[in-house]
Amino acid sequence: MDSCILMPSLLVFAVLSVSIISFIAKFLINLCNNSNQEYIGIHNEQLYTTEKYKALIKIIKEHVNEYYNSPIDRYTIALQCEMHPDYISKVFKSEEGITINKYIQIVRLEKAYHLLLYSDKKIIEVAFDVGYDNLSTFYRHFVKHFKKSPQQIRKEQPDG
16 A cells, blocks of 8 residues: 555656756756847947947047147047047047047157158147147157157158
């Protein structure tokens, strides 16, 4: 008699075990699928964000290259982009590794270098033409960036 009672309980236990195992398997499969979908969603969002950042960086660089000889800074660029100055500064720094103001400075100095080599303009004219309003600041930045003075660059002029 005990064996008759024991058999149905083993059978019930076996059926329950299979049901539990099946439930756990389905749960794990769903968990994996959902995690994969979340990963894909996060990955797609990161791609979108990266593309959005690249577009913003491009706009900033184009603006600087067009208006480098005007009084520009992150605030004027932010107005142009219709975004907060802190936001564009953070994005630019994280993507480019330098600040917007440093980028403006580099563009101005590269333009000045070119003018010193290929024009007969006085150094003060070059400084003002590339957006500097203070000659001593221009000199300091120029020497720090190129490790040479504007006069030394002028001496390297192809025809001079």
